[in-house]
Every structure is written in structure tokens, then in C-alpha cells.
Amino acid sequence: MQALDGVDLELVRGEIHALVGENGAGKSTLAAIAYGAVRADTGDVEADGVVGLVHQHFKLIERLRVWENVLLNREPRRGWTIDVAAARDRVRALAARYGLAVDPDAVVETLPVGVKQRVELLRELDRAPSVLLLDEPTAALAPSEIASFFTTIGELARAGTAVLVVTHKLAEVVAYSQRVTVMRGGRIVARHATAETNAPDIAREMVGGDVPALARRARTEPAPLLEVRGLSARSRVSALDDATFDVRAGEIVGIAGVEGNGQSALADALAGVVPFDGEVRFDGAPLAPNDTPGQRIARGIRVIPQDRRHEALVLDWTVRDNVALGRQRSLPPRAYAEAAREVIARFDVRPPNPDTIAGALSGGNQQKIVVGRTLASAPKLVVAYQPTRGIDVGAAALVQSRLIEARNAGAGVLLISFELDEIFACADRVLVIAGGRFVGAFDRASVDRGRIGALMAGDA
Amino acid sequence: MSAALRVRTLRELLVVIVVVFGVGSIAMLLAHVSPVDGFAQLVDGAFGTPEEVGETLVQAAFLLFPALGIAVAFRAGLFNIGAEGQLVLGGFAAGWIGAQLPLPAYVAVPMVLLAGAVAGGIWGAIPGFLKARFGANEVIATLMLNYVATLLCTYLVTGPLQQGGATAAETGALPKAAHLPDLIGLLADPQPTLAYLLTPFALAVILAFVLRRVLLHTVFGYELRAAGDAPEAAKRAGIDLGRTALVAMAISGAIAGLGGATIVAGELHRFNTGLSAGYGFIAIAVAIVGNLDPLWIVVASIAFGMLQSGGIAMQAEAHVPKEVIALVTGLVIIALAGRRAVANRRTT
Numbered sequence: 001m002q003a004l005d006g007v008d009l010e011l012v013r014g015e016i017h018a019l020v021g022e023n024g025a026g027k028s029t030l031a032a033i034a035y036g037a038v039r040a041d042t043g044d045v046e047a048d049g050v051v052g053l054v055h056q057h058f059k060l061i062e063r064l065r066v067w068e069n070v071l072l073n074r075e076p077r078r079g080w081t082i083d084v085a086a087a088r089d090r091v092r093a094l095a096a097r098y099g100l101a102v103d104p105d106a107v108v109e110t111l112p113v114g115v116k117q118r119v120e121l122l123r124e125l126d127r128a129p130s131v132l133l134l135d136e137p138t139a140a141l142a143p144s145e146i147a148s149f150f151t152t153i154g155e156l157a158r159a160g161t162a163v164l165v166v167t168h169k170l171a172e173v174v175a176y177s178q179r180v181t182v183m184r185g186g187r188i189v190a191r192h193a194t195a196e197t198n199a200p201d202i203a204r205e206m207v208g209g210d211v212p213a214l215a216r217r218a219r220t221e222p223a224p225l226l227e228v229r230g231l232s233a234r235s236r237v238s239a240l241d242d243a244t245f246d247v248r249a250g251e252i253v254g255i256a257g258v259e260g261n262g263q264s265a266l267a268d269a270l271a272g273v274v275p276f277d278g279e280v281r282f283d284g285a286p287l288a289p290n291d292t293p294g295q296r297i298a299r300g301i302r303v304i305p306q307d308r309r310h311e312a313l314v315l316d317w318t319v320r321d322n323v324a325l326g327r328q329r330s331l332p333p334r335a336y337a338e339a340a341r342e343v344i345a346r347f348d349v350r351p352p353n354p355d356t357i358a359g360a361l362s363g364g365n366q367q368k369i370v371v372g373r374t375l376a377s378a379p380k381l382v383v384a385y386q387p388t389r390g391i392d393v394g395a396a397a398l399v400q401s402r403l404i405e406a407r408n409a410g411a412g413v414l415l416i417s418f419e420l421d422e423i424f425a426c427a428d429r430v431l432v433i434a435g436g437r438f439v440g441a442f443d444r445a446s447v448d449r450g451r452i453g454a455l456m457a458g459d460a
Numbered sequence: 461m462s463a464a465l466r467v468r469t470l471r472e473l474l475v476v477i478v479v480v481f482g483v484g485s486i487a488m489l490l491a492h493v494s495p496v497d498g499f500a501q502l503v504d505g506a507f508g509t510p511e512e513v514g515e516t517l518v519q520a521a522f523l524l525f526p527a528l529g530i531a532v533a534f535r536a537g538l539f540n541i542g543a544e545g546q547l548v549l550g551g552f553a554a555g556w557i558g559a560q561l562p563l564p565a566y567v568a569v570p571m572v573l574l575a576g577a578v579a580g581g582i583w584g585a586i587p588g589f590l591k592a593r594f595g596a597n598e599v600i601a602t603l604m605l606n607y608v609a610t611l612l613c614t615y616l617v618t619g620p621l622q623q624g625g626a627t628a629a630e631t632g633a634l635p636k637a638a639h640l641p642d643l644i645g646l647l648a649d650p651q652p653t654l655a656y657l658l659t660p661f662a663l664a665v666i667l668a669f670v671l672r673r674v675l676l677h678t679v680f681g682y683e684l685r686a687a688g689d690a691p692e693a694a695k696r697a698g699i700d701l702g703r704t705a706l707v708a709m710a711i712s713g714a715i716a717g718l719g720g721a722t723i724v725a726g727e728l729h730r731f732n733t734g735l736s737a738g739y740g741f742i743a744i745a746v747a748i749v750g751n752l753d754p755l756w757i758v759v760a761s762i763a764f765g766m767l768q769s770g771g772i773a774m775q776a777e778a779h780v781p782k783e784v785i786a787l788v789t790g791l792v793i794i795a796l797a798g799r800r801a802v803a804n805r806r807t808t
Contacts, residue, residue, distance in 0.1 A: 271696060294698030305696055314690040321682070326697035328682050 005186045011162040018173040019166045021183035027166045031133045049130025054120050062109035067091045070123045098152055114145040135166045150176040168258040170199040170457035203453035225249040225412040231278035233269035240265035241436045252413040254427030258456055262436035263416045267385040271303040272296040300380035304387050312370045315359030322358045323373045343372035364395030371399050375406050385416045400426050434458045479795045484788045498780045505773020506766035520765030521661035525719025526743035529712040531752045536708035537688030542602025543716040544740025545609030546580040550717025552613040553579030554724045555731025559632035568638040573721045580717015581710045588709025592702030614733050629733040640726040660722040668754040745789050
């Protein structure tokens with residue numbers, strides 16, 4: 001798959017350069033190529049000095065101390081041993097110089113996310129980079145931490161470092177960068193001096209301008225199936241704060257937002273994987289905050305997890321046995337083969353053989369198995385979290401049309417997606433999530449793509 | 461985790477066998493013995509006479525019980541290193557109950573076996589509970605409980621639960637009624653050594669068939685395997701991982717404990733703190749070589765039973781140090797684990 005197509009980008013010492021675009025636009029790939037972690041098929045990368053990269057997902061060793069992480073493989077030595085005192089001093093001096101307060105002896109896993117980010121940054125700064133690439137550096141930071149983070153980065157730039165910030169958040173772009181480059185579909189679509197543009201214009205360039213025409217489908221107006229009031233929850237990777245919304249039977253509610261803004265907390269809370277605070281009613285009765293996943297399944301709530309390889313499938317098993325997973329209590333073992341054949345037929349799984357090992361299938365066919373078995377259990381509510389992530393266009397269209405069929409048959413569908421196109425194609429209503437909160441609600445008749453893009457980027 | 465240790469193709473199995481025989485031969489050459497003589501004595505010592513066949517099968521049976529138990533835990537993603545302790549404790553419970561119950565055979569034998577299974581099951585359930593409740597690492601817990609079990613049995617049998625007439629670290633003798641019946645004696649003219657020894661093996665083979673059925677064709681087995689092969693997916697499919705761990709460990713321990721009971725009721729006819737020649741540890745290799753599949757574990761147990769019984773002959777006749785057998789056992793595990801490590805490196 002081609003992620004980038006003929007991209008030219010120039011970074012200048014002393015500038016913060018923002019690289020913006022939707023998920024899958026190619027930003028992270030570009031950063032990885034510039035760093036040297038991924039090789040370009042054609043083209044060159046030149047840098048004057050060391051290039052440093054701070055990853056979106058921290059690459060820290062959680063069990064080790066801060067100084068061990070910062071100086072990994074560059075530890076000061078004394079003969080055969082590490083000079084721990086010198087190491088500590090070096091990290092302390094580095095932290096003081098850049099105003100990144102951190103205890104060198106703290107164990108990384110005990111630190112809050114914002115401090116881990118500092119550790120990650122210190123590790124790159126210790127290499128004295130002349131080019132610093134930051135991939136979604138503020139995704140995990142609180143608003144107050146974001147301001148001080150950019151103060152540090154600004155000082156670094158003024159001291160002569162070229163800084164590239166890859167981000168979704170237009171407010172930060174406008175507030176802190178000197179130059180902005182917009183990507184869409186692997187190409188650069190716009191370049192601006194930040195002072196000469198504004199957030200709404202950038203948002204339009206990011207999402208591709210006009211709102212696409214929405215296919216009209218009849219919709220009934222029954223009583224709410226899922227009533228969520230003031231729900232707060234925390235998953236391993238994100239937190240959701242005080243969410244209130246309804247999902248009716250026979251409608252698709254799309255949750256639009258950038259990854260890491262509370263979506264996984266929402267999905268996990270409904271799945272019974274994490275507990276929640278707040279009041280949730282489902283199908284006329286309250287939902288206990290501490291239900292197990294099994295109890296939620298018994299109530300008729302089915303979640304299509306984000307990570308099909310780890311959260312949905314047993315990769316070493318056959319398609320037949322995977323199709324039964326989640327239904328093992330209601331489906332007798334002798335019926336697995338027939339159930340697998342049904343899913344294979346309805347979702348055009350290739351190869352059409354129930355004895356294929358799931359791990360040998362392509363991502364699209366794996367996802368067809370997951371979506372197929374979920375819908376085959378006739379759930380009342382389907383929570384589909386990134387149901388077409390990383391699969392080809394044909395498989396994605398099939399999955400989306402099957403979700404719409406489930407809606408037409410009377411199921412409620414909560415579609416959590418990072419792809420706006422997917423949400424506009426499927427959803428009857430759109431809720432926008434940013435920073436762990438719902439920040440906007442749109443009916444399909446009143447959808448404003450530019451406005452949704454701006455809200456997603458935290459520009460409320 | 462269980463998938464990581466399972467052999468997928470016949471070719472992988474052949475590689476393991478070649479490695480084992482190859483390095484085994486080198487070890488014999490280093491001991492100045494002809495490998496051909498060594499392996500010939502091994503086979504002859506294990507299968508040369510009916511008595512030797514009997515001894516091989518009895519060794520196989522004593523390995524088969526704990527290996528089946530270990531396989532159940534493995535399939536649930538749990539590394540049960542504690543089969544030795546579960547087996548010893550099961551043997552103790554069987555011996556202690558058996559020695560003081562003057563009952564008819566049709567009650568006494570089941571009672572003795574049940575006592576072993578219950579004691580082993582409880583001993584297995586402890587790390588299962590710790591895992592389910594506190595997330596405690598079952599490898600460490602089961603390993604440590606081996607020592608606790610051995611020392612606890614020594615203490616009980618020499619102290620508070622000492623039985624009259626017993627000397628040293630053992631219970632009183634089991635009455636005849638509590639002995640495992642002589643399987644061949646039931647059928648025809650008894651061939652003394654072979655006879656009574658076959659009963660534990662027959663019991664273990666029946667258990668293997670039952671276990672295979674449970675693992676592959678029941679909802680319980682399905683959930684257990686899902687928990688072992690993909691815990692995150694299993695959890696999200698409504699499977700209670702904690703409960704599965706507890707039940708799997710209890711069953712695992714119960715099977716090992718049953719093995720201890722068969723040693724007591726079938727061979728020793730009393731509990732002795734030295735009843736296990738490390739069966740619970742060797743059984744780990746048996747379970748892995750048997751691909752964690754109960755029926756293949758039966759085959760593997762016969763192979764290891766052969767090493768156990770033939771190894772003695774090999775030492776006596778061909779002057780191959782018995783340690784070569786331990787070396788071969790260790791090699792099997794390294795060959796299997798190494799094969800998987802190499803495969804992982806290739807894919808990442």
C-alpha cells in the first residue's frame with residue numbers, strides 16, 4: 001500500500017513546522033522516513049546533524065528508571081560499570097536546562113503520562129538533535145501541560161533546532177507553529193505561513209472541502225435503546241468524562257474524533273471491560289457499572305473491538321472455532337461448522353473454508369469473521385469500534401453495508417471511527433468527541449464537515 | 461502461551477527427534493560408549509522381557525497422570541510447575557485415608573483415589589486462586605508449593621498424623637482391599653510383576669481419552685483453550701479468566717494428585733515421602749513432547765517411561781551414565797522451546 005506520494009518537505013532551523021492531516025493521510029509515515037525508521041521507495045532525506053523522533057506511542061521501558069531510559073545505550077561508563085552518579089547528574093542537568101522537571105530515579109511505570117512524555121523528550125534531547133520530529137506529542141497531555149510543553153519546544157527552536165510537530169489539533173498549530181503543511185491521502189495539499197491562515201481553512205483542507213452527499217434511508221423514531229447519562233470511564237489508553245447521549249433502536253450514531261480522545265474508554269465501558277461512573281439504561285433496565293463482558297453479551301450488547309488480532313480473534317484457531325467465540329454459551333459445539341458457513345457466505349470470506357486458520361487470513365477477511373459473528377448473534381446494540389481499520393476498500397464497504405442492514409433490521413449501532421468519511425457514509429447522527437468529552441452533536445441533515453473537523457481538533 | 465509450545469508439523473517433530481538422538485549420541489561418545497550399544501540397551505532394558513514392558517508401562521503411567529494435569533493447565537495458558545507437589549500430597553492423602561479405612565474394595569479403592577484427587581486439586585487450586593484473585597504468577601506459586609507439599613507431608617506423617625506401626629517417613633500399610641485390583645489377574649492366570657502394574661496405566665489412558673473429549677468438544681474445554689490461546693479476546697467474548705484459571709488449576713492438581721494415589725494404591729501400598737522420583741517435573745517434558753494433546757501425551761509417556769526403565773539397564777549393561785537420560789530429557793524441552801524462538805525471530 002502506498003502511504004506517501006511524491007512529498008517534498010523542508011524544515012528550517014529556528015522554526016516549529018506543523019504537519020497536519022486526518023488519520024491515514026501519511027503524516028506518521030513521513031516522520032518515520034525522515035527519522036530513518038522507514039525507507040522511502042524513491043526520494044531522498046537530507047539532514048544537517050542528528051535527527052530525533054518522539055513517538056506518538058511512547059517507546060519507554062516501563063520497568064526501568066528515568067535515567068536508564070534517557071541514557072539507554074549512551075550510559076556514562078567507569079571501566080566495566082555504569083557510572084550511576086554521573087548518569088543521574090547528566091539527566092538532572094538536561095532536565096534543568098530545558099525546564100522539564102523529572103526525578104532521574106523514578107521508575108517510568110509509576111509516572112503520569114505527561115511526565116513520561118518529558119522522559120521521551122529528554123531521551124531525544126540528550127542526543128542534541130538538530131532536527132526534532134514530534135509525532136502527536138500532545139495526544140496524552142492535559143491542556144495545562146500542553147502550554148508548557150510548547151514553551152519548551154519554542155525555546156529549543158529558537159536555540160537553532162528545526163522542529164516538526166505532527167498533529168491533528170489545529171488550535172495548537174495556530175497558537176504555536178510558524179509554518180504549516182497539510183496532507184491528505186499521502187500528498188501535500190497546502191503549505192502556509194501560519195500567520196497567513198486560520199483553523200477553519202486548515203480544517204477544510206484536511207478533510208477535503210465539501211460535505212459529501214448522504215444516502216437517505218428511512219428511519220423510525222422509537223424510544224431510546226441506550227440512555228447514557230454522565231458516563232465517565234477510563235481505559236488503558238484514554239479517559240471519557242461526563243458523556244451523555246442516546247442510541248435508539250434502528251439508528252446508527254457515529255462518534256467522530258481523533259484517536260485517544262476517550263473512544264476506547266467508551267467502548268470498553270460498554271463492553272464491560274472497564275467499570276464506569278454515571279447512569280446507563282439499556283433496553284428499559286439499568287446497566288450495572290461492574291458487569292462482566294459476559295453479562296453485557298447476555299443483555300444483547302456486542303462490541304466489535306478495535307484490535308481484531310488481539311481483542312477479537314484466536315489467531316491459532318480455525319475460522320469455525322472463531323465464529324463461535326462470544327456465542328459459545330448459546331451455540332452447541334456441533335453447530336459451529338454451520339454457523340461458520342453462514343458467516344462465510346454472508347460476508348464473502350476468502351478462502352471460503354471453515355477449517356482455515358484465522359491468522360492466515362488477510363486483515364479484511366479476519367474483520368469479516370469478527371463482524372459476521374457479531375451480527376449473527378442478533379444483538380440489540382452493536383458497538384463498532386473502527387470496524388474497517390486497515391482493511392481494503394471492498395471489505396470496508398461490505399462491513400459498512402452489513403452494519404446498515406443491522407440498523408435497518410432494528411439494531412442500535414454505535415459507530416466509533418477515526419475516519420470521517422465512514423461516519424458520514426453510515427451514521428444517522430454524529431457526535432463529536434475531543435479531550436474525553438462530547439463537544440458537538442449533529443443530525444445527518446445538518447452535518448457540517450468543516451465544523452466537525454474543527455471540533456475534532458479541539459477548536460471549540 | 462500453549463500454542464507457543466505446540467508442534468505444528470511432522471517436520472518439526474522429526475527435527476526434535478534428530479536433535480535428541482544426535483546430542484544423546486555425542487554424550488555417549490564422550491562417555492566412551494558406542495551410541496548404538498547405548499540405545500540398544502535402552503530399548504532392550506525397556507521392552508526385552510514382559511517384566512520390563514510392565515516396568516516401562518508403570519513408569520509411563522506415573523508420568524502420564526501429572527503430564528495430563530500439566531497439559532490441562534497449559535491449555536488454559538498456565539504453567540503448572542507444581543505437579544510434583546500436587547502428586548506427593550495426593551499420594552499422602554490416599555495413603556493416610558487408605559491405611560485407616562477398613563472397607564470393602566469397591567468402596568476403599570474409589571475412596572483412596574478420590575482422596576488423592578481432592579488433595580491434589582486443593583493444592584492446585586491454591587495458586588489458581590492466587591492468580592485469579594491477586595494476579596499472582598502461577599509459575600512461582602506452583603514451584604514454591606512443591607517444597608511446601610513435600611515438607612508438609614514429612615511433618616504430618618512423622619508428627620501429628622503418624623500412624624501406628626509405621627517407621628520413618630511413611631504412613632501405615634494399606635489393607636489389601638485398598639490396593640488397586642490386578643487387571644490381568646481378573647482376566648487370566650496372573651503374571652505377578654506385569655499384572656497389578658497395568659492398572660494405573662489403563663486408568664491413565666482412559667483419563668486421557670476423557671480429557672481430550674472435554675478439551676475439544678465441550679463448552680468448558682472451548683473456554684479453557686480460548687483463555688489460554690488469546691486471553692484478551694476470550695475476556696471480551698464473556699469468558700471469566702479468573703474463574704477459568706482457578707478451575708483449570710484445580711483440575712490440573714486433581715489429576716496429578718490422582719497420579720500420586722495410584723502410586724500408593726498400585727505399587728507402594730503405603731505413602732512414603734520418597735514416592736515420587738521427580739515424576740511431576742519429568743512430566744512437564746512429557747506434556748510438551750506430547751504436544752499438549754492427551755492422546756499424544758500417552759505416546760510420549762511411553763517414550764519417557766522407556767527412558768526411565770531402560771535407562772537403568774543402559775547404565776548397568778552399556779555403562780552409560782544415567783545422567784545421559786536427564787540430559788536427553790532436558791534437550792527435548794530446549795529443542796522445542798528453541799524451535800519456537802527461532803520461528804519467532806523469523807517472523808519479527
